[in-house]
Amino acid sequence: MQKLLQILEKTTGSEIAYAHCDLPCGIYDPYSAQLAALTVIRMMDVIKDFSDHGHVDAESLQNLARAVEIKEDHAEKVKHELRVIWGDYFKSEHFEKYPQLHGLVNEILKLGSKCKQTTSREYALQMLAKVNEFTKIFWETKGIIVKEVTYPMNPKEKVWLPEF
Amino acid sequence: MVARILTIVGHSMEPTIRNKQRVVLLNYPFLKYKVGHIVAFRYKGKIFVKRIVNIENGLFVLAGDNVSSTYDSQHFGPLSKNTFIGRVFV
Numbered sequence: 001m002q003k004l005l006q007i008l009e010k011t012t013g014s015e016i017a018y019a020h021c022d023l024p025c026g027i028y029d030p031y032s033a034q035l036a037a038l039t040v041i042r043m044m045d046v047i048k049d050f051s052d053h054g055h056v057d058a059e060s061l062q063n064l065a066r067a068v069e070i071k072e073d074h075a076e077k078v079k080h081e082l083r084v085i086w087g088d089y090f091k092s093e094h095f096e097k098y099p100q101l102h103g104l105v106n107e108i109l110k111l112g113s114k115c116k117q118t119t120s121r122e123y124a125l126q127m128l129a130k131v132n133e134f135t136k137i138f139w140e141t142k143g144i145i146v147k148e149v150t151y152p153m154n155p156k157e158k159v160w161l162p163e164f
Numbered sequence: 165m166v167a168r169i170l171t172i173v174g175h176s177m178e179p180t181i182r183n184k185q186r187v188v189l190l191n192y193p194f195l196k197y198k199v200g201h202i203v204a205f206r207y208k209g210k211i212f213v214k215r216i217v218n219i220e221n222g223l224f225v226l227a228g229d230n231v232s233s234t235y236d237s238q239h240f241g242p243l244s245k246n247t248f249i250g251r252v253f254v
Binding site for chain 1: 168169170171172173174175176177181183185186187188189204210211212213214228252254
C-alpha cells in the first residue's frame with residue numbers, strides 16, 4: 001500500500017498533514033521536567049548501588065540495564081520538556097525580563113547530555129537545581145507563587161512547586 | 165469525489181499511522197462521519213489528522229491514538245464538521 005501511494009504521489013503530489021502536538025493548547029507545565037530530573041537522580045543512585053554491591057547475576061544485570069535506560073530516557077525527557085516550553089511558551093517580553101533564560105536553558109540541555117553520558121549524581125543534582133530555577137521563572141510569568149518542598153519519595157530532593 | 169494523498173508528520177496517531185506515512189484522504193458529497201473514523205481537518209491554516217472518539221451535540225471530539233503524545237479535543241475543544249476536509253484511509 002505504501003509503495004503504491006509513493007508511486008501515485010510522484011504524479012499527483014501530496015500534502016502535509018500534522019499528527020503532532022503543536023496545536024496551541026496553551027497548557028505548559030515544567031513539572032514533567034522536574035519529575036524527570038528527580039528520576040535521573042534516583043537512577044544514578046540505583047546504578048551506584050549495583051556497582052557498590054558488585055551484583056553480577058543475570059537478574060541484577062538486567063535491572064542495571066533497565067536503570068541505565070530509564071536514566072537516559074528521563075534525561076532526554078528533561079531536555080524535551082524544556083525545549084518545548086522555551087520554544088513555544090516563552091515570548092520576547094519574557095526574554096527581556098529574564099535575560100538569563102537562554103543561558104539557563106542551554107545549561108540544562110548540556111547537563112541533560114552529561115547525565116546521559118555519565119553516572120555522576122552531581123550533574124543530576126545540578127540539572128534539578130537548574131530546572132527548579134527555570135520552574136520558578138515560568139510560574140512567575142503567570143503571577144503564581146512557588147514554594148520549595150522536599151519531594152517525599154527517593155531521592156527526596158528539593159523541588160519548587162506552584163501554590164495554586 | 166476528491167481523493168488526495170497526505171503525508172503524515174508526527175507521532176500522535178501511532179501505531180495506526182506512523183510518522184511520514186502516506187495515507188489517502190477521501191471526500192465526497194454527503195460523506196458521513198462516525199465515531200472511530202479518522203478525519204483530516206483544518207486548524208489555523210494547517211491540516212491535522214485525528215480520530216473521532218465522540219460526538220456531542222453535533223460537535224466532534226477528536227483524539228490521537230497515541231495517548232502519550234497527543235494534544236486533542238481535551239485541549240482545543242470539540243470541532244464542527246465544517247473544519248473537516250475528509251476521511252483518512254490507511
